[in-house]
Each structure stands twice: as structure tokens, then as C-alpha cells.
């Protein structure tokens with residue numbers, strides 16, 4: 001019946017943790033407030049990064065590389081075949097110079113008459129290559145573009161490189177900054193929890209001494225504090241997510257135009273279930289980690 | 303139940319709290335530990351429940367070697383030992399019954415059984431009507447009875463009492479001693495540290511007398527009370 005005893009002890013520890021929270025509610029509230037502020041900051045940041053990454057991926061999905069042909073190039077079919085054999089190329093579309101001119105007219109609309117004065121079609125023919133995910137990353141895309149340019153009959157390639165590059169660079173910088181911010185926050189929040197737990201340990205010194213006296217082992221003494229830390233972390237994460245969700249809902253209409261500009265679409269995504277769960281787990285592990293930190297030097301004897 | 307072989311406890315600055323103590327206490331004995339203030343009574347008891355280790359020598363309690371014991375095996379030893387103190391050491395923010403329950407919670411007993419057993423124990427000690435009071439609402443004698451209930455509720459084979467009546471009026475003190483004697487009668491090995499002569503005179507039990515950390519007298523019960531004033535048994 002070992003399992004039953006273990007469960008009973010855990011339940012006793014939970015009750016003990018709850019009793020601890022109830023006996024010092026202010027400490028709990030302050031700790032949870034600090035924690036959720038930190039997690040809110042972290043969550044906001046993650047949300048931004050997540051959406052920026054989403055933009056890059058969306059963009060990538062219709063990322064095309066345009067390869068312009070030399071004027072004299074003739075063996076279009078063979079070239080198309082070669083291109084489509086290259087790894088990472090999903091589809092190759094041939095756009096003749098005539099088609100290109102038609103498109104240009106359509107794009108220009110009412111101003112299309114400026115083209116009427118031309119005596120010959122100035123546009124080159126081209127291939128439009130749809131690229132697979134392995135080529136959506138900036139570095140490999142650049143190498144690939146060079147490779148295509150080196151092929152006989154190809155004059156030049158374009159793929160919106162400036163945009164992809166700078167956006168990718170910003171995103172990468174954000175991710176690093178986020179990592180730094182995350183680590184920094186973890187340390188601060190872990191310390192906050194460690195402090196609260198240490199307060200709790202002090203205020204329950206007598207109780208611990210008596211538990212030890214009647215034969216409580218280390219785990220029995222520590223478990224309530226781990227649980228208390230976990231509760232703090234979990235509650236704080238839940239508060240942070242709710243606040244973030246509320247802010248998200250309130251902020252969208254206000255930020256609408258900026259978001260369209262930044263993300264290229266009006267409605268950014270909120271966290272999915274997995275991300276929320278992850279945030280809660282981060283909160284809980286912070287709580288337990290902080291508690292462990294503060295119990296590191298708890299005396300085993302007496 | 304207890305064996306000590308040349309056990310010593312030395313604190314920093316060459317302060318000896320105990321010097322070269324060798325003794326045996328059998329299962330079921332009732333032993334008084336006495337001597338003037340600072341003689342080492344508390345120190346000796348603390349080593350018996352694993353709160354301290356001897357500096358040298360060996361101490362065996364309930365088959366466990368205290369000297370070699372790791373911190374992680376102390377709890378197991380403690381579950382075999384009930385301990386009571388002069389100042390009761392009750393938790394002020396828990397009810398009487400919850401104070402007694404601590405012992406059983408730690409032993410992993412079910413909640414229902416905890417309540418029933420704590421209740422029974424308290425009733426036996428005449429506190430059946432005080433279950434849900436806070437310790438502060440109780441008299442000193444009642445508080446000590448709660449502490450005894452906490453110590454005995456798990457039926458430990460060994461009871462250690464450090465000046466259990468030190469804070470109590472004489473008639474309450476006798477009350478407490480009766481309860482301890484009752485536990486002894488039920489088979490518990492009992493060690494009571496006291497320097498209260500009225501208790502020593504009243505109960506004809508074996509007496510260990512400490513003086514500045516040394517065991518100077520070990521007087522067996524048979525020699526009492528006729529042997530007052532004379533050391534009946536020479537020390538080994």
C-alpha cells in the first residue's frame with residue numbers, strides 16, 4: 001500500500017501549502033503579481049516574435065524566385081526541365097515576354113497607354129520558380145540564386161532579397177533579445193519566488209522543527225514549499241495569459257493599421273493551446289525552481 | 303533498547319557536555335536522568351533521538367547506530383521515538399487535535415484514521431472536550447498532555463521527556479508523571495530528564511545522575527528507597 005501512503009503524503013503537503021498561502025495571503029498576492037507582470041512581459045514578447053515568424057513563413061509560402069532569360073535564349077523547354085530538377089524547386093512557370101507585357105499592362109491599368117509608344121517589347125522572358133521550405137531561409141536562398149544565375153541562358157535572378165534579409169535579421173535579433181530577456185526574467189522571477197519561499201520557511205520554522213521531531217523526512221518537509229511555489233507560478237501564468245488575452249483583444253483595433261503594415265495582415269494570432277500550456281509550465285517550473293533554490297541550504301538535522 | 307559506549311560530546315573550545323558515558327537501558331525500563339543544570343541531560347537526550355551525534359564513542363538506539371547514521375535515516379528513527387519538552391512545542395495556529403495529528407500525517411495514516419486515533423489518545427489523557435481549541439486556550443498541564451498525546455499517538459517503543467514537568471505546578475506535574483507512568487505500564491521504554499527531587503523521590507525508578515557531563519551514579523530501582531544518600535551500585 002505504498003502508493004496510497006505516498007498519495008496521502010502528497011495530499012497532506014498540498015493542504016500544508018494551501019494553509020501556508022492562507023496564513024500569508026499578502027505575500028502570495030505580491031509574489032503572484034510580480035510573477036505575472038514578468039510573465040506578461042515575456043508573453044507579449046513571445047507573441048510578437050511568433051507573429052513575425054509567422055509573417056516570414058507566410059511570405060515564404062509564396063516566395064518565388066524569378067530568373068530572367070538572356071534575350072537570345074531559345075531552348076526554353078530544356079532549361080525549364082533542368083530548373084525543375086533542382087532540389088527545393090516545387091514548380092517552374094515560364095513567362096514569355098509577351099505574357100509579361102500583358103501583365104504589365106494589367107498592372108498599369110489606366111496608365112497602360114505609356115506602353116503604346118514602344119516599338120518593340122522591352123521585357124525579358126522569365127521563369128518563375130516556386131520554392132520549397134528548404135530554400136526559404138535567407139542563406140540557402142542566396143546560394144541557390146547564384147547557382148541559377150550561373151546557368152547558361154539565365155541573365156539575372158530576383159527574389160525580394162532586401163526585404164527577406166532585413167526582416168529575417170530583425171527577427172533573428174528579436175529572438176536573441178527575447179532569449180536574453182527570457183533568461184533575465186527567469187533569474188529575477190526565480191529569485192522572487194525563492195524569496196517568498198524563504199519567508200514561508202521562516203514563518204513555518206516551528207512547524208518544520210516539529211515535523212522533523214516526529215519523524216518527517218526531507219521530502220515531507222520540502223514538498224509543501226515546492227507545491228506552494230508551483231501554485232504561485234501556475235496562478236501567475238494563468239493571470240498573465242488572461243491579461244495578455246484581454247490586452248490583445250483591446251489592442252487590436254487600436255493597432256490595426258500598424259499591424260497590417262508590420263505583418264502584412266490585419267489579425268495576428270494569439271497563442272495556441274500548446275504555447276499557453278508551455279507558458280503555464282514555465283511558470284510552474286519557475287515556482288518549483290525558486291522553491292528549490294531557497295531550500296538548498298535547509299538543515300537536514302534537528 | 304539503548305546502548306552507549308564511551309560516548310562523548312565536545313563543543314568548540316573543548317567544552318565537554320558529555321564525557322565517557324557507557325550505559326545500557328533495556329526495553330521496557332523507566333529511567334530518570336538527573337543532575338544539576340548544565341550537567342548534560344538535554345545533550346544526552348538529543349543524541350538519543352538523533353538531533354546530535356556524539357563526538358566520539360558509539361550510541362545504539364533501537365538497533366540503529368546514531369554515530370554512523372546519515373541524515374536521511376534520522377526520520378525513520380524518530381518515528382520510533384516520542385519526545386516531549388519542558389516548553390511543550392505545540393503549534394499555536396493549529397487546533398489541539400491537529401497538533402496531535404502531525405505525527406500520524408507524517409506516518410502516512412489516512413485522514414479518517416488520523417482523526418479517530420488523535421481523538422482517542424486525547425480522550426485517554428482527559429482532553430476529549432478540547433479537541434478543536436487552540437493550545438493557547440489550554441492550561442500548562444493540558445498543553446503538556448497534548449504534547450504527550452502527540453508523542454505517544456503512534457505508539458512509539460521509546461519515550462524521551464526533557465523536564466516534562468518543569469513548567470508546571472506540583473499537582474499538575476504529578477498528573478503528567480502519572481500519564482507517563484501509564485505509558486510505561488503499557489510497555490513503552492521511558493527516559494525522563496528532571497532535576498525535580500519531588501518526582502525522583504516519588505517514583506522508585508532507576509536513576510542516572512550526571513555531573514559535568516560524567517555519569518556519576520547509576521542506581522538501580524531495587525536499591526531504592528533505602529539507599530538514599532549512598533551510592534548503591536558502583537559504576538563499572
Ligand SMILES: Nc1ncnc2c1ncn2[C@@H]1O[C@H](COP(=O)(O)OP(=O)(O)OP(=O)(O)O)[C@@H](O)[C@H]1O
Nearest residue numbers: 313314317318319338339340341342343344345346
Ligand atoms: N550548542 C552548544 N554549544 C556549546 N556548548 C553547549 C551547547 N549545548 C550545550 N552546551 C553545554 O553543554 C553543557 C550541558 O548542557 P545541557 O543542556 O545538556 O545541560 P542540562 O543538564 O540539560 O541542563 P539544564 O538542567 O539546565 O537543562 C552545558 O555546559 C552547556 O553550556
Ligand SMILES: [Mg+2]
Nearest residue numbers: 343344345464
Ligand atoms: Mg536541559
